[in-house]
Amino acid sequence: MCGIAGLMTLDGGAPDAAVLDRMDAALAHRGPDGMGRHVSGDTALLQQRLAIIDLATGDQPFVRANGISLVGNGEIYNYRELKRDLRGFAFVSQSDCEVPIPLYEDHGLGFQAPLRGMYALAIHDMAAARLVLARDRFGIKPLYVAETSAGLVFASEPQAIVASGLVPPVLRRESVEELLQLQFQIGADTAFEGIHRLLPGQQVVVERGRITATRRLPALEPGPEIRSEDEALTAFDTAFADSVDVHRRSDVPYGMFLSGGIDSSAVLAMMKRQMDRPVEAFTAWFPGTAAADERAKAKAVADWAGARHHEVEFTEADFLTLLPLVAAALDDPAADYAALPTFKLAAAARAAGIKVVLSGEGGDELFAGYGRYRRLLRPRLFGGRAMRAKGPFDALPGLLRQGGDGWRRRFEAVGDEVGALAGGDRLRHAQAIDCADWLPNDLLIKLDRCLMHHGVEGRTPMLDPAVAAVAWRLPAKLKIRGRMGKYLLRRWVERNVPAAEPFARKQGFTVPVEKWIADHGARLAPLLGRDPGIAEIAHPDRIEALFRDGAKEHGAARWRLLFFALWHRRHMRGLMPEGDIFDCLSAG
Numbered sequence: 001m002c003g004i005a006g007l008m009t010l011d012g013g014a015p016d017a018a019v020l021d022r023m024d025a026a027l028a029h030r031g032p033d034g035m036g037r038h039v040s041g042d043t044a045l046l047q048q049r050l051a052i053i054d055l056a057t058g059d060q061p062f063v064r065a066n067g068i069s070l071v072g073n074g075e076i077y078n079y080r081e082l083k084r085d086l087r088g089f090a091f092v093s094q095s096d097c098e099v100p101i102p103l104y105e106d107h108g109l110g111f112q113a114p115l116r117g118m119y120a121l122a123i124h125d126m127a128a129a130r131l132v133l134a135r136d137r138f139g140i141k142p143l144y145v146a147e148t149s150a151g152l153v154f155a156s157e158p159q160a161i162v163a164s165g166l167v168p169p170v171l172r173r174e175s176v177e178e179l180l181q182l183q184f185q186i187g188a189d190t191a192f193e194g195i196h197r198l199l200p201g202q203q204v205v206v207e208r209g210r211i212t213a214t215r216r217l218p219a220l221e222p223g224p225e226i227r228s229e230d231e232a233l234t235a236f237d238t239a240f241a242d243s244v245d246v247h248r249r250s251d252v253p254y255g256m257f258l259s260g261g262i263d264s265s266a267v268l269a270m271m272k273r274q275m276d277r278p279v280e281a282f283t284a285w286f287p288g289t290a291a292a293d294e295r296a297k298a299k300a301v302a303d304w305a306g307a308r309h310h311e312v313e314f315t316e317a318d319f320l321t322l323l324p325l326v327a328a329a330l331d332d333p334a335a336d337y338a339a340l341p342t343f344k345l346a347a348a349a350r351a352a353g354i355k356v357v358l359s360g361e362g363g364d365e366l367f368a369g370y371g372r373y374r375r376l377l378r379p380r381l382f383g384g385r386a387m388r389a390k391g392p393f394d395a396l397p398g399l400l401r402q403g404g405d406g407w408r409r410r411f412e413a414v415g416d417e418v419g420a421l422a423g424g425d426r427l428r429h430a431q432a433i434d435c436a437d438w439l440p441n442d443l444l445i446k447l448d449r450c451l452m453h454h455g456v457e458g459r460t461p462m463l464d465p466a467v468a469a470v471a472w473r474l475p476a477k478l479k480i481r482g483r484m485g486k487y488l489l490r491r492w493v494e495r496n497v498p499a500a501e502p503f504a505r506k507q508g509f510t511v512p513v514e515k516w517i518a519d520h521g522a523r524l525a526p527l528l529g530r531d532p533g534i535a536e537i538a539h540p541d542r543i544e545a546l547f548r549d550g551a552k553e554h555g556a557a558r559w560r561l562l563f564f565a566l567w568h569r570r571h572m573r574g575l576m577p578e579g580d581i582f583d584c585l586s587a588g
Helices: 017-026 081-085 099-114 158-163 172-180 229-249 262-274 294-305 318-330 338-353 363-367 373-377 408-423 426-452 467-472 485-497 512-520 522-530 532-537 540-549 552-571 580-584
Strands: 002-009 035-040 045-050 068-076 118-125 130-135 146-148 152-154 202-207 210-216 254-257 280-284 308-313 356-358 457-459
Touching: 002 017, 002 068, 002 118, 002 158, 017 035, 017 045, 017 152, 017 158, 035 068, 045 118, 068 099, 099 118, 099 130, 099 202, 146 158, 146 210, 152 158, 152 210, 158 552, 172 210, 172 552, 210 356, 229 262, 229 467, 229 485, 254 262, 254 338, 262 294, 262 363, 262 485, 280 294, 280 338, 294 308, 308 338, 318 338, 318 426, 318 512, 318 552, 318 580, 338 356, 363 426, 363 467, 363 485, 363 552, 373 426, 408 426, 426 457, 512 522, 512 552, 522 540, 522 552, 522 580, 532 540, 532 552, 540 552, 552 580
Parallel strands: 254 280, 254 356, 280 308, 356 457
Antiparallel strands: 002 045, 002 152, 035 045, 068 118, 118 130, 130 202, 146 152, 202 210
């Protein structure tokens, strides 16, 4: 895993070295193990390296004598198998990221089809005078682009594009209501005017500094339903075993994040089956709060697996000191409070010598674990409702300067785009929406930024094409039973990890940020009331009243406003986080 960036100029001249230097510096935190740069004609490729596979010869960019060069971020998990099929190619390294070059030489723009992994790639083909950018099917690894007066610039993070000096940090107004109402942003647009995400599975072709073509590989593809529970369990076991096996490929120490829930318990169980040494497992907990304590469940599973279990405290003091750093790391903002313990878990893993962690992201989306799926399927008379029909600011009319239903219409448009994937199945439709937006634009951004801040790579074996192919063929009855989702996954865990108690009622993962904010409401109120970022989007007097009243029903609104204020301070105003929440807000 690394950070990549680059530029193809509009006028055909060589990219400005000072621009490249600024982008390199902005991505340095993603690559503590080295850096590389290649300039060829009108195009420059940059990489900051976090060395995971092929520590000795895997430095990038890879440059071929025929004028093809590549930089990549992520892992191609089936690189060994692909190399066996590419025996005629003279590889110069043992790196997984070299494999896309011969595939591109053989298949042109179809090179992505055989790739299995998480990746963002840039290939410069000097002979064809084109730059090809590509992102993995689930959008696990990020990639951003901007068409500027100098040409097309791309990077692993928006803040590197801003640092280039080619795109000013201008807030996209629609992103504010999306962030505050949904906690993430929709589709390709980011919080920065002019900076766009490549969508999951998307590939773009750039010629003379402008995008000239685009295509997209689907993450989910229809197939014949698996009717039998036994057949489904066998198919999942086979696919999941293969996925965890390839996700363990690494030349550095690895471990996992263990929540005590179904998904991470399944990952640990499969790691135990395949490994001959104890797994390093890390669990967060919140002492002195009413938040669900997952340590007992996680410890029971860890003990059963013979894992080395690390319990990581996250306290109110951590919240006050780490939130400014988390908001700074999440340059593509997602107001997900789970980023806080993820950030500290990553620090703990790195301190323990772990450079790669496996986690359970994707299990809820693929196997229908969220309560919102069950509510969607109920009749309205019995509490049924559409996904994300409301936002926390619907109950606070007049507080925001720009309100309305634009965010809701944009969210509904995502449903229209993925409708064909569902084939008329309401549950699959809801899952497809989450896989298109919530998963890449919240959960995976959170995982990428919080781990990369500490030089740790995050891997998600649930988000594998083979696993997804099984999950997408399951009928609703093998995903939801009564008041429980993830039925098939629970049955597999029941067979393989009895210590996990998979059919016990789920507690739900919460971080007590709303309580901590309410406890400091009187002190936060005037600071946020005069905060420049908040003043842009809301009425200061109403903000002060909101933070003083402490009403529990407005806790989510207060959390998202606080996150936004700290994010805006760093990414719109360019102020580095120094000290705790109060220090940052007091300093302006």
